[in-house]
Amino acid sequence: MKVQSINLEEKFSKFSTHWTPKIIGELNGQYLKLAKVKNDFVWHSHAHEDELFFVVKGTLIMEYRDQPTTRTGPGEILIIPKGVEHLPRTEDEEVWLMLCEPKTTKHTGAVEHEKTVKNLEWI
Amino acid sequence: MKVQSINLEEKFSKFSTHWTPKIIGELNGQYLKLAKVKNDFVWHSHAHEDELFFVVKGTLIMEYRDQPTTRTGPGEILIIPKGVEHLPRTEDEEVWLMLCEPKTTKHTGAVEHEKTVKNLEWI
Numbered sequence: 001m002k003v004q005s006i007n008l009e010e011k012f013s014k015f016s017t018h019w020t021p022k023i024i025g026e027l028n029g030q031y032l033k034l035a036k037v038k039n040d041f042v043w044h045s046h047a048h049e050d051e052l053f054f055v056v057k058g059t060l061i062m063e064y065r066d067q068p069t070t071r072t073g074p075g076e077i078l079i080i081p082k083g084v085e086h087l088p089r090t091e092d093e094e095v096w097l098m099l100c101e102p103k104t105t106k107h108t109g110a111v112e113h114e115k116t117v118k119n120l121e122w123i
Numbered sequence: 124m125k126v127q128s129i130n131l132e133e134k135f136s137k138f139s140t141h142w143t144p145k146i147i148g149e150l151n152g153q154y155l156k157l158a159k160v161k162n163d164f165v166w167h168s169h170a171h172e173d174e175l176f177f178v179v180k181g182t183l184i185m186e187y188r189d190q191p192t193t194r195t196g197p198g199e200i201l202i203i204p205k206g207v208e209h210l211p212r213t214e215d216e217e218v219w220l221m222l223c224e225p226k227t228t229k230h231t232g233a234v235e236h237e238k239t240v241k242n243l244e245w246i
Contacts, residue, residue, distance in 0.1 A: 027174070075131050
């Protein structure tokens with residue numbers, strides 16, 4: 001297996017749809033994914049999995065049931081512990097994210113929603 | 124537990140020693156770490172753990188026993204699969220890295236070396 005650098009800009013250029021994470025790598029039972037997001041996602045939580053968001057472009061706004069909203073900008077990271085209900089959203093801009101979470105994680109958690117992507121694609 | 128953004132620049136400003144990874148977060152049994160590196164590290168591999176390198180500044184050079192050297196720049200990622208022997212190094216510049224690997228991972232793998240850090244510090 002050949003080890004190669006993965007260039008984020010080049011991978012981001014390969015897709016444009018919002019809220020449809022694409023896989024760019026795997027390690028230790030987890031997928032490394034990229035997503036472009038805009039406007040509201042859906043309230044959800046992951047019972048058994050922590051979720052990492054690394055913001056590449058724009059500002060990720062995250063709402064919670066029982067703590068103040070957070071705003072995460074480029075070069076910043078947000079880790080949502082398992083069980084914490086959250087609503088990712090943005091203002092009127094496209095936000096680019098890198099995500100790291102177990103392969104078993106559905107991006108809408110236990111919630112089945114029209115935004116749930118069933119088959120993740122490698123790019 | 125309060126969820127808060129983690130700012131990489133701010134965390135990098137908290138330490139200056141080379142080859143001594145600092146913990147900035149944890150998820151799914153792994154630590155998210157930052158490291159400043161310069162010049163050669165040591166040949167090593169991790170029998171059971173894949174290792175992620177995200178380059179924030181500079182160019183990470185990685186040598187392997189049986190494939191060509193890779194060069195990974197800012198905004199690029201390198202995933203070293205378990206079992207692959209590797210030697211991280213840099214040219215004459217300081218390189219800033221974000222790492223993600225299981226909590227059990229020693230950064231020198233099975234190799235005990237003067238550069239092995241035994242007690243990782245949270246920053």
